[in-house]
Amino acid sequence: MLKITDLRASLEVEDKEILKGVDLEVQAGTVHAIMGPNGSGKSTLSYVLSGKGGYEVTQGSAMLEGADLLEMEPEERAAAGLFLAFQYPVEIPGVGNMTFLRTAVNSQRKARGEDELSATDFLKEIREKAKALKIDADMLKRPVNVGFSGGEKKRNEVLQMAMLEPKMCILDETDSGLDIDAMKLVADGVNALRSEGRGFLVITHYQRLLDHIKPDVVHIMSEGRIVKSGGPELALEVEHNGYTDILSEVA
Amino acid sequence: MALANPKQTATEARIAALTIPESGWTAPARKAALARLRKEGLPDRRDEYWKFTRPDSLVTPEVPKAATFTHDEGPIFGERDRLKIVFVDGVFDADASDDLSMEGIEIGMLAAEQGADIHWARDLYGTLEERGQDPVDRPLAALNTAAATDGVLIRVTGKPSKPVSLIYRHQSDTSDAVLHHVLRVESGAALTVLENGPAAARLNKVMEIDIADGGTLHHVRAQGRDHDRRAVTHIFARLGRESVLKSFTMTANGRLTRNEAIVELTGDDAVVHIAGACVGDGANGGEFHHDDTVFITHNAENCESRQVFKKVLRNGAVGVFQGKILVKAGAQKTDGYQKSQSLLLDGDSQFLAKPELEIYADDVACSHGSTSGAIDETALFYMRARGVPHREATDLLTLAFLGEAIDEIEDRDLGEEILARIESWLARRR
Structure with a gap:
């Protein structure tokens, strides 16, 4: 993938x-996690993959x-099936959440040469998917992420992911700023999207998110490189011993 | 004899090219306005009040040519039930206009009613314009009062069932229209006035609005899209107790536009909102210079004034905002708000702003904010990362920026219509 x-x-x-x-x-149907200390380049990797400016x-x-x-341009990467759930979802005053999402869905379909989704079909789909994420009608009407709580913003990211049905999802510290209940809700949303044809790359500092989104492979990133890869047990090792031990071991 | 200075010479040259009616009920007001004009002199680039906008092409006796502009979009407000009054190059076109009678309103034409003596209009014509000359000279408005060739005289006594729609068509490359409207909204009466069209190669328009206690006027205007047109417009308004004036202007294209609004709140609890959304593109040898100049005087208690102006500028377009709130002694509990922002889509465009507050009462809340900035790159990337192409994302952010001014239009349908026009204007430039 x-x-x-x-x-x-x-x-x-x-x-x-x-x-x-x-x-x-990352193979289709698998969930890979990237863990690593601050400044190891995890977020940069997600930005470079999604096409953010400022990197060469x-x-x-x-x-x-x-x-x-x-x-590819960022919008072309999105249309090709790449999705980045932002660590800090951006507030866009004046642009309605629903309008934005519909424009995004239809832009991608257009770019892939597919028919645009009708207003009725879109509405039906978004209502269903929003309900599962406990996103109410008011949140859909409000400007994108404006005045949303941390949890609401992350849920909104997962809603976008659900609507856009990407092939490859990158989650950049989706657990940051979330309490345990909000994290569960987000994880449930992500788990519902796990499927054979879809790959996930979950970037996180902590093991706790991985209790809810169970990874197939865990990578440790340090100083701009993947320094160690393994199964889910690697995440537990980090949780117990910290990064220092692992890093000294590979050094 | 003193030597004539350049300003006097320019003023006399302009006056010589005007025809000023010497009879009829407006004659005394015209004579007084002419004297004001001579005393003030026409503006030139050394005038402080014209520091950001060169008045040259607005004051010359000859009109700079302006070709008419054709487009396939139907005229704005076209689908709406309204009473149409059509001017072609500043001349009233009775055949193209609707019958002027409607329940709750009296409508006359300035040119046609010269011989009649309409008391309410005689008391108003030139009166609010003259009041608006202090503390700042507005010589182009005095010129208008002196030389206006036509305009509407509207007295609202009830709540007419549909809006009055003033339509300004432009046909001649060299037309020089001078229109002067007088509106009187009687106590408790309410009206919506729509205006659209470029009017002429050069337009000088004054609208005097007198709103009695409890009266309401909604005003929505779309200035014509002709690329070469020039316009100087003035709204002079006086608001009585608990009256409401809400005025919104959309400007797209036009070589030079100066819109002045001079509003005096004279009765307690009155409300005035003045807003504008402007999109300007200086590309293709074009020029775009748009100036909003606003002067609000609070002269009563517990009044509210709101100014919201948004400008989107590209390819060397220039935007100007001069806005003042004057709170007189005794105008306690004043709520004054002023916001003027521009979105510069490139490094060539510029925005010049001069916000002013002058306050002589001690229990007031006044705020003003003026900013100019570029498209928010973070938001742009976020949208692109979701698959929205660069240009569409830019347009969405641009419309969102203008939305705050368009939201000032109370009638949602009218707001949607304005938004759709700006949307297609942007789409044509993708």
Whole structure:
């Protein structure tokens, strides 16, 4: 599904290398988790994959089902099936949540040469999916993320994911700022989307999210590289011993 | 004899090119306005009040040419039930207009009623314009009172069933229209006035609005899209106790536009909202300069004034905002609000703003904010990451920015119509 090979990227302004040769492959139907200390490059990896400005890719590749992500505009990556759940979902005053989501769904369909979703079909679908995430009609009408609580913002991200039905989902610290109940709700939403044809990359600091979204593979990232990979037990090891032990072990 | 200065010379040259009626009920007001004009002199670029906008092409005797602009969109407000009054290059077109009679309103034409003596209009014509000359000179308005060739005289006595729609068509490349409307809203009466169209190659328009206690006037205007047109417009309004004036203007295109609104709140608990949404593109050898100049005087207690102006500028377009709130001694519990923002879509465009507050009462709440900025890149990336293409995302953010001004229109349907126009204007420039 997603194949990253020797990916190196720097900050454009400072010419500072953040990703120093990332190798990673996520197969369809699997959930991979990336853990790592602050500043290890986890979020940068998600930004580089989704096409955020400010980074320069100096080497390597990132392919989504054989298509070169790095050659595409952010909207093209989205239409190709890539989805990034933001760590800090952006507030957009004046743009209604529903309007935004409908524009996004139909832009993607248009880009893929599919028919646009009719207003009625869209409404039916969004109501159903919003209900499962406990998102009420008022939240759908309000401007995108404006005045939403931390939990509401993350639920809104999962709603977007559910509506856009991407192939490859990257969750960037989706658990940050959430209490345990909100985290469960978000995890349930994500789990409902797990399917054979879909890959997940879950970026997190803590093991607790992985109690709810059970990963198949866990990677440890440090200083811009994947330094260790293993099964779910690797996350527990981090939880018990911290990163220092693991990092000294691989160093 | 003193030597004529350049300002005097320019003023006399302009006056010489005007025809000023010397008889009829407006004659005394015209004579007085002409004297005001001579005393003040026409504006030039050295005037403080014209620091950001060059008045040259608005004051010359000859009119800079302006080609008419054709487009396939139907005229705005076209689907609406309304009483239409049509002017072509500033001349009333009776055949294209509706019958002027309607329940709750008296409508006359300034040119046609010259011989009649309409007391209410005689008391108003030029009166509010003259009041608005202090403390700032507005010579182009005095010129208008002196030389206006036509306009509507509207007295609202009830609540007419549909809006009055003033339609300004532009046909001649060199037309120079001078229109002067007088509106009197009687106690408890209410009306909606719509205006649309470019009017002429050059338009000088004054609207005097007198709203008695408890009266309401809603005003929504769409200034015509002709690229080369020029316009200077003034609204002079006086508001009585518990009266309401809400005025909104949409401007897209036009080489030069200066819209002034001078409002005096004279009765307690009156409310005035003045808003504007403007989109300007200086591309393709075009020029776009739009100036909103507002002066609100609070001269009574517990009144509310709100100014909301939003401008979207690209390709060297220029936006100007000069807005003042003057709170006179004794105007306690005043609630004054002023917001003026511009969205600059590139580095060539500019926004010049001069917000002012002058307050002589001690129990008031006044605020003003003026900003200019670019598209929010974070929001733009967020939208693109969801699959919305760059240009569509930019348009959505642009409309969201203008939305706050459009929301000032009380009638939701009218607001939607304005929004749709701006949406298609943006879409044509993708």
